[in-house]
Amino acid sequence: xLSIKExxxxxxxKEILKGINLDIKPGEVHxxxxxxxxxxxxxxxxxxxREEYEVTGGSVLFDGKDLLDLAAEERAAEGIFLAFxxxxxxxxxxxxNFLKTxxxxxxxxxGENPLDAAQFLKMVREKAKLVSMNDSLLKRALNEGFSGGExxxxxxxxxxxxxxxxxxxxxxxxxLDIDALRIVAEGVNxxxxxxxxxxxxxxxxxxxxxxxPDYVHVLYKGRIVKSGTKELAFELEEKGYDWIKAExxxxx
Amino acid sequence: MTTETIDxxxxxxxxxxxxxxxxxxxxxxxxxxxxxxALARFDQLGFPTPKNEExxxxxxxxxxxxxxxxxxxxxxxxxxxxxxxxxxxxxxxLYFINGHYNEELSSIVSSxxxxxxxxxxxxxxxxPSLVNTYFDELVKDDTxxxxxxxxxxxxxGVFIHIPDNQTVEHPVILRFVSDARxxxxxxxxxxxxxxxxxxxxKLAEAFRTLGTERSFTNxxxxxxxxxxxxxxxxxxxNESEKxxxxxTTQVRMLDNSHFYAGTxxxxxxxxxxxxxxxxxxxxxxxxxxxxxxxxxxxHVDNHTVADHCKPNSQSNELYKGILRDRAKGVFNGKIFxxxxxxxxxxxxxxxxxxxSTEATMNTKPQLxxxxxxxxxxxxxxxxxxxxxxxxxxxxxxxxxxEAMSLLMFAxxxxxxxxxxxxxxxxxxxxxxxxxxxxx
Ligand SMILES: Nc1ncnc2c1ncn2[C@@H]1O[C@H](COP(=O)(O)OP(=O)(O)O)[C@@H](O)[C@H]1O
Ligand SMILES: [Mg+2]
Numbered sequence: 073x074l075s076i077k078e079x080x081x082x083x084x085x086k087e088i089l090k091g092i093n094l095d096i097k098p099g100e101v102h103x104x105x106x107x108x109x110x111x112x113x114x115x116x117x118x119x120x121x122r123e124e125y126e127v128t129g130g131s132v133l134f135d136g137k138d139l140l141d142l143a144a145e146e147r148a149a150e151g152i153f154l155a156f157x158x159x160x161x162x163x164x165x166x167x168x169n170f171l172k173t174x175x176x177x178x179x180x181x182x183g184e185n186p187l188d189a190a191q192f193l194k195m196v197r198e199k200a201k202l203v204s205m206n207d208s209l210l211k212r213a214l215n216e217g218f219s220g221g222e223x224x225x226x227x228x229x230x231x232x233x234x235x236x237x238x239x240x241x242x243x244x245x246x247x248l249d250i251d252a253l254r255i256v257a258e259g260v261n262x263x264x265x266x267x268x269x270x271x272x273x274x275x276x277x278x279x280x281x282x283x284x285p286d287y288v289h290v291l292y293k294g295r296i297v298k299s300g301t302k303e304l305a306f307e308l309e310e311k312g313y314d315w316i317k318a319e320x321x322x323x324x
Numbered sequence: 325m326t327t328e329t330i331d332x333x334x335x336x337x338x339x340x341x342x343x344x345x346x347x348x349x350x351x352x353x354x355x356x357x358x359x360x361x362a363l364a365r366f367d368q369l370g371f372p373t374p375k376n377e378e379x380x381x382x383x384x385x386x387x388x389x390x391x392x393x394x395x396x397x398x399x400x401x402x403x404x405x406x407x408x409x410x411x412x413x414x415x416x417x418l419y420f421i422n423g424h425y426n427e428e429l430s431s432i433v434s435s436x437x438x439x440x441x442x443x444x445x446x447x448x449x450x451x452p453s454l455v456n457t458y459f460d461e462l463v464k465d466d467t468x469x470x471x472x473x474x475x476x477x478x479x480x481g482v483f484i485h486i487p488d489n490q491t492v493e494h495p496v497i498l499r500f501v502s503d504a505r506x507x508x509x510x511x512x513x514x515x516x517x518x519x520x521x522x523x524x525x526k527l528a529e530a531f532r533t534l535g536t537e538r539s540f541t542n543x544x545x546x547x548x549x550x551x552x553x554x555x556x557x558x559x560x561x562n563e564s565e566k567x568x569x570x571x572t573t574q575v576r577m578l579d580n581s582h583f584y585a586g587t588x589x590x591x592x593x594x595x596x597x598x599x600x601x602x603x604x605x606x607x608x609x610x611x612x613x614x615x616x617x618x619x620x621x622x623h624v625d626n627h628t629v630a631d632h633c634k635p636n637s638q639s640n641e642l643y644k645g646i647l648r649d650r651a652k653g654v655f656n657g658k659i660f661x662x663x664x665x666x667x668x669x670x671x672x673x674x675x676x677x678x679x680s681t682e683a684t685m686n687t688k689p690q691l692x693x694x695x696x697x698x699x700x701x702x703x704x705x706x707x708x709x710x711x712x713x714x715x716x717x718x719x720x721x722x723x724x725x726e727a728m729s730l731l732m733f734a735x736x737x738x739x740x741x742x743x744x745x746x747x748x749x750x751x752x753x754x755x756x757x758x759x760x761x762x763x
Contacts, residue, residue: 120719124711148721160716164734170717173730178721213734230720 073098073269074119074139074238079130081118088114090294091130096238099266103280103305104273106291107313112273113157115291116242119271120154121147134238148174149181151237155227155244157273162214167226170214171196171233178234199232203259220247228259235263239270245279257282277309290316332388337367340476355452358460362475369469378468381654381686382596382625387568392510392540395423395479398503400534402429408501408532413747416441416496418482422503423511425480439492439525440485444514447483455483458516462546462574462602470570471598474544478514481545484527488520488550495526495745500543502567505535515545522552528748529557531592533564543571549581551605556584556744562755563592565620572598579605579634586743589616589624590755600629603665606636614643615739617759618651618683625654630670632661635695638669644739645676646732646760647683654686659700661693668695672702677709677735729760 079092088111096102104112118125119132121144132139139147162170176186187195200210203225215223224244231239241260245253260270260283272283280288280302288305290298292313297320298304308316340363344351371388372379398421405419418441419429425443432441440447448455460475482498502509519525533539541563549555561569569592577583589595601610616624630639645653655674676685687704709731717727736756743749 122715122719143724144715144718145721145723145727148719154719156716156719160710160712162710162713162716162731162734164737165730170720170722170730173726174717174720174722177723177726181721234720 073135075133077131079115079118079132080128081114081125082128083114083125087128088125088294089118092291092294092296094289094296096269096271098269099264100286101264101270101272101283103285103288103302104271104291105275105288105305105308107317110291111294112291113242116154116157116240116271116273119147119240120144120152145177146181148234148236149178153231153234153236153239155224155231155239155241157242157246159215159223159227161216161218163216165214166211167214168196168210171230174230175233196233199229202232202262203229204255205229221249221252224248224256225252228256232259232263237268239263239268240273241270242273243275244272245274245276253279254282277305280305292316292320332391333367333370335391336473336477337363353452355448355456355459358456359476359478362460362466362472365466366469366472366476369467369472371469378627378656381652382594382623384570384594387540387594390508390538392508392538394477394510394512396503396507396509398422398424400501400503404534405429405501407534410499411747411751413495413497413745415494415745415747418443418496418498420480420498420500420511420513422501422509423480423513425482434492434494437487438490439496440483440487441496442483444478444481444483444516454485455516458518458546458548460546462548462576463600468572468598470542471544471572471574474512474514474542474572477512478544479512481514481516484515484517484525486519486523486525489522490520491524492526495528497745497748498527498529500529500531500541502531502533502539502541502563503535504533504537504539504564504566506537508538508540510540510542512542513544515543517545517547517555519547519549519553519555521550523550524554526556526745527558528560528745530560530748531563531569533567536564536566538566538568539564540568541571543569545571545573547573547575547583549575549577549583551578552580553578554582558586558588558743558745558748559597560588560590560748560752561592561595562590563595565591565593567592568594570596572600575599575601575610577601577603577605577608577610580607581605582609584611584742584744585613586739587612587614587626588743588752589618590752590759592622592624594623596625596627598627598629600631601639602631602633603637603639604633606634608634608637610637610639611742612639612641612643613739613742615736616643616645616653617756618645618653619648621650623652623654625656627654627656627658629658629660630672632659632665632668632670634664635666635668637665639671641672642739643674644736645674645685646679646735647676647685648679650680650682652684652686655704656688656690657702658690659692659702661695661698661700663694666695666697668698668700670698670700674704675735676704676706677732678706679709725761729757732760733757
């Protein structure tokens with residue numbers, strides 16, 4: 073589904089991603105962990121199509137298409153979804169209006185007819201229930217004045233509505249209490265299917281109790297320096313990153 | 325060889341005296357004496373140049389480089405108005421074509437014990453002293469050439485008088501149409517709105533142009549607000565690419581009165597709006613909202629004044645603009661707090677989005693505070709579209725142009741939502757959405 077080869081990216085002339093290799097097959101969930109500043113959000117942003125980052129090398133294929141050739145909105149329409157580490161507040165645009173525009177723009181891209189108001193509302197209500205998203209939040213300006221938890225929940229709600237093929241969750245669990253965490257995880261798990269995949273960026277093993285990953289990778293200084301199964305997450309939780317850093321320095 | 329330049333000022337002054345010469349006894353009336361004094365002021369002031377601080381960024385050279393047929397006859401009828409896509413609304417609707425009141429097109433639905441609505445000409449014929457009580461009374465020693473010019477040539481417009489304790493249910497909508505289909509036209513509407521004690525009204529002025537020749541509108545509206553009164557006043561400008569508009573709205577508020585203004589400039593080649601509010605009462609509230617969307621080579625200039633003369637009142641101002649292409653915008657907001665105006669609360673904000681490197685916005689807040697116990701704040705911002713918000717929307721599948729127009733529409737929302745005449749607000753929402761989507 074997703075094939076990243078030797079991906080390099082920089083911002084303001086500073087190289088952040090220094091040759092990333094990652095293969096994700098349909099149905100797989102990959103966790104990416106690593107110390108702050110390693111480049112996890114950068115990788116997520118580059119995959120979603122943020123233009124500030126300059127891709128200086130490598131390739132990314134998504135369902136056989138050259139992802140790097142597509143604009144952010146085209147990637148979304150192809151089925152990529154990024155749950156932001158820091159969701160943006162947009163005053164004056166209601167969540168519901170925003171999502172309706174998004175859904176219909178994506179349908180247009182796929183050559184489908186727009187949903188009418190009734191169809192859209194029915195679908196949205198179902199998805200809101202799924203992530204226990206309060207109706208009143210939908211009518212408010214997008215993320216404006218939302219609590220941290222509400223913002224994260226809104227990301228998962230949007231993901232549920234857009235039903236992406238590849239969901240990238242960037243520290244969606246940070247700052248959530250255990251109940252909110254469970255709801256977020258249920259939202260993600262409800263989307264799991266043999267043809268949908270996810271990249272879950274997290275610092276904490278606890279999320280991975282709920283969203284059980286097929287693989288765990290450690291990103292450090294712009295490279296994936298270690299890959300394993302979910303046991304690696306336990307090890308990291310227990311021992312921290314120092315031993316990995318040491319391994320990396322030893323190799324040079 | 326000499327090249328002929330049209331000197332608009334000389335022409336107008338000569339015109340005034342030629343008309344006066346054929347007036348009968350009316351020339352000695354108090355009304356005409358005000359006009360005469362105004363003409364003398366205009367003659368002395370002349371059209372402003374950028375050397376005049378009030379006109380620093382707005383040059384009228386182009387405007388006065390041609391001549392205009394003032395108050396020209398027009399064959400415009402109901403069918404032609406269809407082209408203007410005017411929203412339906414149960415309201416008192418008055419049409420002025422090239423400055424003339426058109427009774428046939430107009431309809432007045434409110435009862436005359438609630439509100440007296442008349443054309444200025446007809447009101448003056450019926451009751452000259454009543455009209456004269458309000459005409460040209462709000463500004464002493466006017467130093468503005470255009471308002472002086474308007475006073476000198478005041479010919480038609482609306483005269484509205486709302487008796488004490490009346491709340492006018494249906495709004496009053498004044499539609500000023502310039503018929504520039506065959507020639508350059510000019511008009512100088514003069515509107516007088518006298519609102520009695522505890523009387524309330526909603527009022528809108530809409531300016532449109534038909535045709536591709538030049539139009540020059542020099543409009544003045546005087547709003548007299550007695551104690552405890554309320555006025556909602558909207559000005560909507562959707563004129564042509566060859567329309568020049570200079571307008572002044574002059575308001576005086578007495579104790580406990582509430583005034584709301586919404587000024588929306590959708591189109592027009594050169595627009596200058598002056599909104600001057602004299603807050604001459606205690607516990608008054610004056611709210612000013614503005615929106616402008618210049619593109620191409622359009623020029624929009626808003627000058628506002630909140631003049632606090634008495635204690636315990638507040639003024640609140642929010643102007644917003646989106647500028648494209650090579651458009652120019654100007655905002656000058658003055659707040660005066662006179663020595664007596666203790667406990668004044670004055671707030672001013674002007675926010676702009678500039679979408680092109682060739683578009684410019686000049687903002688100048690000007691606070692003059694002579695009292696010590698006051699709360700005043702002001703702020704202006706001029707920036708680009710929020711890139712973070714844009715990427716967030718695009719990452720959800722919304723195309724860049726669609727995301728831009730949603731963000732721009734959202735930027736305008738807090739001003740548009742202030743417009744309480746439904747048909748006008750809905751009309752604006754549509755026209756603004758179209759305008760923002762078009763590029
Ligand atoms: N917009 C930016 N401008 C400059 N440096 C940036 C920008 N975004 C990220 N970086 C830098 O890139 C590195 C990786 O950041 P990031 O991808 O956010 O790491 P992580 O998500 O793993 O904590 C950091 O050193 C950070 O300072
Ligand atoms: Mg991060």
